[in-house]
Amino acid sequence: MSEEPTASWTDERVELLQKLWSEGLSASQIATQLGGVTRNAVIGKIHRLGLSGRAKTPSQQRPRKQRPAPKPAGRVAASASSSGAGATQTVARASRVVGNAALKIATDPEPETAPAVAARGQAEIVPFGDRKTLLELNEHTCRWPMGDPGSQDFAFCGRESTPGEPYCAAHARVAYQPAPDRRKSRNGGK
DNA sequence: CCCTGATTCGC
């Protein structure tokens, strides 16, 4: 009861498309968020609407690529259905979860205590709005990395860090966790 | 390899 049988470009979708596009989201991101459409569809629509290039440098011209290589042969002879409605949705690739990317912490495989897990879980969840990019980091922002470096959703925690420390209280706790555990090996050791 | 947008063209 929540599906959208019609994946056509309704006003709502077009609006969202324009909004997300102007916000700088990539076509694939928009496509996955819209659902039911591929990035090609999004790009196609964007160009059709007249948008494109979003807000590149005004002094940036388009070298115009064009394809010097002509088409060796006609497209696929047999198309897949598509009769009348023109709603050929090949929804197959929809695995780009756009949410809070969990981060992996290299802690010892020891059984974590409930409070520890809770603390870490709390530290992990940081709203995208609060996150900061590398350029936005300063002496008072938590530098805890979140997401995959080099990815689009990569960012830093960005919350207020503990004075003198690179992380906020929650992340500092996580960062400096595996330490207190030496009292067990005292026995002729050194 | 992954990704990005750009373009073409059959439908």
Place this chain on the structure above:
DNA sequence: GCGAATCAGG
């Protein structure tokens, strides 16, 4: 108008 296929680059 729509979007898959393809291209060309990062």
